[in-house]
Amino acid sequence: MLRSSADSAGEVYARDVAAERLAGQVRRLEGAGEGLAFGRVDGADGTALHIGRLGLHLGDRDLPLLVDWRADAARPFYEATTVHPMGLRRRRHLRVEDRAVRAVSDELLDGSSAAVGDIVGDGPLAEALEAHRTGRMRAAVATLQAEQDTIVRSPHRGVTVVQGGPGTGKTVVALHRAAYVLYAFPGVAARGVLVLGPNARFLDYVSQVLPSLGENDVLLATCPELAAVEPAAVESLVVARLKGSSALAEALAGLVRSLQAPVGGFAVRVGQQSVRLESVDVAAAREAALAGGLAHNRAREVFKEHLIGAVTDALERDAVEALEHIDADIAESTGMDLDAAAAADLRALGFDDAPAPDPAEVFDADAVRADLSGDAHVERAVESLWPRLTPAVVVRTLLADARTLARHLPSLADDERSWLVRSPDAPWTDADVPLLDEAAALVDGLPDQSFGHVVVDEAQELTAMQWRMVMRRCPARSMTLVGDFAQAGPATAASDWSQALGPHLGSRFSLHTLTVSYRTTQEILAVTHRLLARIAPGRTPSRPIRHGESPRHLTACPHSVATTVAGELRAQAEAHPGDLLAVICADDLVEEVASADVARWARVVPASESRGLEFDAIVVVAPEEIAAARPGGERDLYVALTRATKRLCTITVSTASQHTS
Numbered sequence: 001m002l003r004s005s006a007d008s009a010g011e012v013y014a015r016d017v018a019a020e021r022l023a024g025q026v027r028r029l030e031g032a033g034e035g036l037a038f039g040r041v042d043g044a045d046g047t048a049l050h051i052g053r054l055g056l057h058l059g060d061r062d063l064p065l066l067v068d069w070r071a072d073a074a075r076p077f078y079e080a081t082t083v084h085p086m087g088l089r090r091r092r093h094l095r096v097e098d099r100a101v102r103a104v105s106d107e108l109l110d111g112s113s114a115a116v117g118d119i120v121g122d123g124p125l126a127e128a129l130e131a132h133r134t135g136r137m138r139a140a141v142a143t144l145q146a147e148q149d150t151i152v153r154s155p156h157r158g159v160t161v162v163q164g165g166p167g168t169g170k171t172v173v174a175l176h177r178a179a180y181v182l183y184a185f186p187g188v189a190a191r192g193v194l195v196l197g198p199n200a201r202f203l204d205y206v207s208q209v210l211p212s213l214g215e216n217d218v219l220l221a222t223c224p225e226l227a228a229v230e231p232a233a234v235e236s237l238v239v240a241r242l243k244g245s246s247a248l249a250e251a252l253a254g255l256v257r258s259l260q261a262p263v264g265g266f267a268v269r270v271g272q273q274s275v276r277l278e279s280v281d282v283a284a285a286r287e288a289a290l291a292g293g294l295a296h297n298r299a300r301e302v303f304k305e306h307l308i309g310a311v312t313d314a315l316e317r318d319a320v321e322a323l324e325h326i327d328a329d330i331a332e333s334t335g336m337d338l339d340a341a342a343a344a345d346l347r348a349l350g351f352d353d354a355p356a357p358d359p360a361e362v363f364d365a366d367a368v369r370a371d372l373s374g375d376a377h378v379e380r381a382v383e384s385l386w387p388r389l390t391p392a393v394v395v396r397t398l399l400a401d402a403r404t405l406a407r408h409l410p411s412l413a414d415d416e417r418s419w420l421v422r423s424p425d426a427p428w429t430d431a432d433v434p435l436l437d438e439a440a441a442l443v444d445g446l447p448d449q450s451f452g453h454v455v456v457d458e459a460q461e462l463t464a465m466q467w468r469m470v471m472r473r474c475p476a477r478s479m480t481l482v483g484d485f486a487q488a489g490p491a492t493a494a495s496d497w498s499q500a501l502g503p504h505l506g507s508r509f510s511l512h513t514l515t516v517s518y519r520t521t522q523e524i525l526a527v528t529h530r531l532l533a534r535i536a537p538g539r540t541p542s543r544p545i546r547h548g549e550s551p552r553h554l555t556a557c558p559h560s561v562a563t564t565v566a567g568e569l570r571a572q573a574e575a576h577p578g579d580l581l582a583v584i585c586a587d588d589l590v591e592e593v594a595s596a597d598v599a600r601w602a603r604v605v606p607a608s609e610s611r612g613l614e615f616d617a618i619v620v621v622a623p624e625e626i627a628a629a630r631p632g633g634e635r636d637l638y639v640a641l642t643r644a645t646k647r648l649c650t651i652t653v654s655t656a657s658q659h660t661s
């Protein structure tokens, strides 16, 4: 394509656009190439359709070669049951690897008995769930379950919330929903789709799902990436929690308002002259600047324009007055009416009754205004009344001292405010990010980049300030939000969706609950029931569909934790070669646990970063420390215990030997 000739600039542009489009298609096809076709439906009427990750058409054939899984025609593949066969006789799952069919499994839906060619095999879902984990989530497009599929292809364009226990497929639904939105709502897709996740580790884990569905135009980001801030420090949870509260948004807005010409007049030197505006004039300029609802820095331009207008008027008044004074003085000292004398002179020269020049017309207001807007004195005077701001300056100013905080955050107690004070050169933290983003919206307006649809995973983690960030980026309020408040981290203040979303959406969201635990076995889930009853009283545990080994429990002395962990991992690796193993421990223990021996067999994941992840087997070290490490630590423990698809081992560090060591 790029080799084709193109002479004019227009042709070059058209060629580049076409080349980019084709390259995108190639990426799409390459991404979705693995397991491209995965299903087939045979209608009771004898028709057959193949279902795939993408749709493919061949020449002018009426029927597509491959039906895109998101097309309406593919719906029965996911939703037909023997009770409601939706016109199907047979649903077939194909496992295709390296362009060869490796397995076929049929379900007969119309009550007929198996005919020649029907292969009634083991469930493909069970096969998918038993497969080795790789460290990267796989698409579940071939085995989406009916309760998931209904949410994925819902026609609802507003906010869809999906809740459910660990491993119920919330992430699966969220990512497949993103792919569905791109396919089914082209208008939304044109404005872009964002998937927001809690941290880089999680985003890496889910990063292959959408490309494997042929979708490469989705932005995966964390909150700091979205705000283009790189946090370089961590801060205490108490402070992080305070900074997450929406009171901070009001405080920032209050601070910015207080920097918008709150009171007083305005004085400026223009040439030899000093001009003073009364406070009413300044107040009028302020009102005009704020009337348009513009952000601070843009409103400043309007404010300046109005002030310059008022200064120009004042200068004009002065000029007129000065001229009139001169005339009056001359008339008084010479007894001459200058205007009359000038008119007589003009008549004598043959100019009949030329009107006397009006001093106000002699004054070139436009030129004066233009001069004033580039005048350094004027700019300085405006700056003192309505300073130009940056987001960083706003946040630094608010958090600079207890007095400023007291003024703008009256709802907090004195000691809470004192915790918020930070030194101006302190590095930014995660909790500062939404404050900077809020300040950016106040001073420069809405972010340049917004999206037609936003997917938030682990959405229970978002603070009120982070929700504000998200809402700013999705003016159309078309979103898929998935999460589980029983797994909430310590910075989360809300305990349900109404609390989290109410301030932005009222009750305008549709809530779905997934109830089947696909990841966790019955045996592992049973270990967490008592814990779940404590952290989410009244919550019905998810229903596991798989059985597995009973969890193991070991005890280690404080000085032999790494050795015990390594021993357990070695045994597991030998017994189950190819399995993906992980060790989860309290963040403070990571260094101690991650000995070379341990790192050889497993990934070591701090409990605070284990949300959303999944492994074949997990060793949870010192569960009691995870529970005690930070407020809400029992929820961290619940998350840690529910990361394995097959095996769980917990290692308690014995306190008895701690005393003797």
Ligand SMILES: Nc1ncnc2c1ncn2[C@@H]1O[C@H](COP(=O)(O)OP(=O)(O)OP(=O)(O)O)[C@@H](O)[C@H]1O
Binding pocket: 125, 128, 129, 137, 138, 140, 143, 144, 145, 148, 164, 165, 166, 167, 168, 169, 170, 171, 172, 173, 484, 487, 518, 519, 611, 612, 613, 614
């Ligand atoms: N329909 C499905 N077909 C195949 N695998 C599935 C299906 N649904 C869920 N899974 C698998 O179950 C596991 C758990 O799914 P997922 O991570 O989406 O759950 P989750 O509810 O987001 O969990 P958590 O709350 O722990 O983040 C994943 O390995 C996922 O691929």
